[in-house]
Amino acid sequence: MSIDFKKKVPVVGKEPRKRRRKVGIGHYAVNVWLIFWAVLSVIPMLWLVLAPSKTDREVSYKNPLSFASFHGFVRAWKNLQDFNSGVLAHWVINSITYNAAIVLIASVTASLAGFVISASRIRFKKAFLISTLIMMLVPPVALVIPLFIEMNKVNLIDNPLSVILISSLYPFGAFLSYIYYSNTIPPEIYESARLDGCSDFQLYSRIAFPLSYPLLALLGFFAFVGNWGNYFMPYIMLPSPEHYTLPVGLGALFFSTPAINPGNGGTSVPILKPEIALAGILVAVPVMIVFLISQKRLIRGMLAGSIKE
Amino acid sequence: MSPGRRNKPKNLLMILMLSPYLLLLFLFGVLPLIMAIINVPSKSPSNPNGGWHVFKIVLHDFRLVPAMWHVLGFMALFVPLMILFVVAMSMMLDVNSAPWKKWVRLAYIVPACVSGSVAVLLWYVLLEPTLSPFKGVMHWFGITQATQIWKTSNLTYILVFMAFFALAGQWILIQFGSLQSISTEILEAARVDGCSQFQLATRIKLPLIRKYVIYMGVLVFAGGLQIFVEPQLLNSSVYHGIAQQWSFDQLSYSLAFDNGNFGEASALSLMLLVPSLIGALIVIFKTDMFEDVTLKSSKKIKKEALEREAVKA
Numbered sequence: 073m074s075i076d077f078k079k080k081v082p083v084v085g086k087e088p089r090k091r092r093r094k095v096g097i098g099h100y101a102v103n104v105w106l107i108f109w110a111v112l113s114v115i116p117m118l119w120l121v122l123a124p125s126k127t128d129r130e131v132s133y134k135n136p137l138s139f140a141s142f143h144g145f146v147r148a149w150k151n152l153q154d155f156n157s158g159v160l161a162h163w164v165i166n167s168i169t170y171n172a173a174i175v176l177i178a179s180v181t182a183s184l185a186g187f188v189i190s191a192s193r194i195r196f197k198k199a200f201l202i203s204t205l206i207m208m209l210v211p212p213v214a215l216v217i218p219l220f221i222e223m224n225k226v227n228l229i230d231n232p233l234s235v236i237l238i239s240s241l242y243p244f245g246a247f248l249s250y251i252y253y254s255n256t257i258p259p260e261i262y263e264s265a266r267l268d269g270c271s272d273f274q275l276y277s278r279i280a281f282p283l284s285y286p287l288l289a290l291l292g293f294f295a296f297v298g299n300w301g302n303y304f305m306p307y308i309m310l311p312s313p314e315h316y317t318l319p320v321g322l323g324a325l326f327f328s329t330p331a332i333n334p335g336n337g338g339t340s341v342p343i344l345k346p347e348i349a350l351a352g353i354l355v356a357v358p359v360m361i362v363f364l365i366s367q368k369r370l371i372r373g374m375l376a377g378s379i380k381e
Numbered sequence: 382m383s384p385g386r387r388n389k390p391k392n393l394l395m396i397l398m399l400s401p402y403l404l405l406l407f408l409f410g411v412l413p414l415i416m417a418i419i420n421v422p423s424k425s426p427s428n429p430n431g432g433w434h435v436f437k438i439v440l441h442d443f444r445l446v447p448a449m450w451h452v453l454g455f456m457a458l459f460v461p462l463m464i465l466f467v468v469a470m471s472m473m474l475d476v477n478s479a480p481w482k483k484w485v486r487l488a489y490i491v492p493a494c495v496s497g498s499v500a501v502l503l504w505y506v507l508l509e510p511t512l513s514p515f516k517g518v519m520h521w522f523g524i525t526q527a528t529q530i531w532k533t534s535n536l537t538y539i540l541v542f543m544a545f546f547a548l549a550g551q552w553i554l555i556q557f558g559s560l561q562s563i564s565t566e567i568l569e570a571a572r573v574d575g576c577s578q579f580q581l582a583t584r585i586k587l588p589l590i591r592k593y594v595i596y597m598g599v600l601v602f603a604g605g606l607q608i609f610v611e612p613q614l615l616n617s618s619v620y621h622g623i624a625q626q627w628s629f630d631q632l633s634y635s636l637a638f639d640n641g642n643f644g645e646a647s648a649l650s651l652m653l654l655v656p657s658l659i660g661a662l663i664v665i666f667k668t669d670m671f672e673d674v675t676l677k678s679s680k681k682i683k684k685e686a687l688e689r690e691a692v693k694a
Contacts, residue, residue, distance in 0.1 A: 099476075102473045102476065103479075106470070106473055106474065106482070106485050107485060109470065109485075109489070110485040110488035110489060111488070113488045113489055113491050113492050113546075113550055114488050114491050115515075116492070116495065116503045116506075116507060116514070116546075117491050117492070117495065117503075118514075119503070119506060119514050120495075120499075120502075120503060123506075131512065132511050132512060136512065136514040136516070177401075180401075181401040181402040181405060182402060184398045184399065184401065184402065185398075185399050185401075185403070187398070188395045188396075188398050188399040189399070191395075192392060192395040193392070194396060194399070200403075202665060203406065203410070204406070205661070205665050205671055206658065206661045206662070206665070207406065207410050208661075209599065209600065209603065209657075209660065209661035209664055209665070210603065210654065210657045210658060210661055211603050211607045211657060213604075213607040213609055213630060214603075214650065214653060214654050214657050215409075215413050215414075215650070216630075216650075217417070217633055217634070217637055217646045217647060217649075217650040218413035218414060218416055218417035218420075218647060218650055218651075219409060219413045220637065221413070221416050221417060221420055221643055221647065222408075222409075222412060222413045222416050225416070237405070237408070237409070238409050240405055241405040241406060241408075241409045241410060242402075243406070243410075246402055271394060272392075272394035272395050272398070273394050273398065276398060301494075301496040301497050302497070303497035303498055303610045304497075304609055304610055308634075319497050319499070320498070322498040322499065322502070323497075323498040323501075323614055323617075323618060326498070326501070326502070326614065326618035326619060327617060327618040348502060349502070352498075352499045352502050352503070355498065356494045356495050356499045357494075359494040360491060360494035363490050363491075363493060363494055364487060364490065367486065367487065367490055367554065
């Protein structure tokens, strides 16, 4: 296990294996295909970002990738704010507060766990790591019904604590931290610190924590990206509209307006396609910004523990 | 990894620091399973006397077989498509490192931000002939009305496209990252021996990234088996009735929340957990993805500690 978190990531690195060779037609075909797929990847997001600039009628009849006016965004935003006496503000605040709590609890508990496993000699280390790996590889959706039963027993249904606590279990983060601490801090440092009279907690607070900033950034990134768009868990645990998160609220918007399905009946405020697209932007764009900034981290993190150098 | 052998650490503080995570792992990883198992034999309208034969009742539910065919059909297309496409694309990206490819890679990550309800919104638009940015192409194929596309018989393909489009980009980048970790000496040696780009990809690179491909395969398989949000939202909000209890998880959801039958819902959840668990165990024990965790026996740790002491001496 020897991933170096400080090393420049190979993804954008210039490899030395470049060498002049004959370029055939196949080479151009490959490049054209790569660019074609890149364009295809961006078009839906482009539509989403441009749609609120238009009126509902223009969304249907104008060029789908055209821009109409900035006023469109303002109008769609006002309409969204008026929907159900401003419930959208609740959804935005909920999404931000739930995610902030999840990112904080998940990152702290996972980094502490990773530190303990790498620095201590407690028993059942291997069993602990294997159970963490299993939790990491089983999709969270698999446990939703059992979790609902559990939360129902302790009366936490429709209480945001249920979503915050459940989502704070962060096995991937614990594993990542274990790899990080194992690779960045040699055990000899802990040994000499102990000889100097450091307690176990001081080993963390004075040695491991100050070296953890890159790790904490990684943990926060993955916890945020994994939870911001989460639909199923809050959908099941939080049935009251005032507790919805943005993705669940967006689902509710679909359901309650005729914008997408005329069979859904009308609403008092015009919630039509531009408004729905704007709500979609609120869900998708924060993740996109974080993703684009941290592309390298995503790859390094996903491969953590397995890149051999 | 193991601290000093002479002054044995007092582990109490360490255990205290580990306990918040351990508590979460127990409360939301282990306890729900115990509760689901306890819940399975409880009395319900379909199982008035209670008992473990509820598993049998679930297996005989008339909605299970259609859901199974839907999900199997979905997986049969989705998993191989993902693996082949992602491996091929990452190999193409890895052929050389022209600077413009940085932008291509950035573009590939964009669909990953579109998940759940936003993905449903976007796919509704993409496949609606009056709204779609691709409406020209659709009209060219003679598709002018949404009903030509949005029908239950097409749902498998639509969901495959949705899942594929959302996940392919980020996995291409991840597999590209794994390809970049292959040592340049190996690749140079193969080139000197006369390997073509194709041979290099199939005979050298592919075997070297095999474990990452298996890792991806298991995660994609486990995720696909639990498909829920997309068919559920399509069914409840966009085209009513198009995907009624289409997937296993929708059936499990419907058993729990429409029928109030948590015994059957728990039984189905537990049954669905088995393939995911087997997949996880295969990755952990049958590939060398996490070999340092699984193979590091206490003997090896002791040996390492002894070696360190020897070096110090």
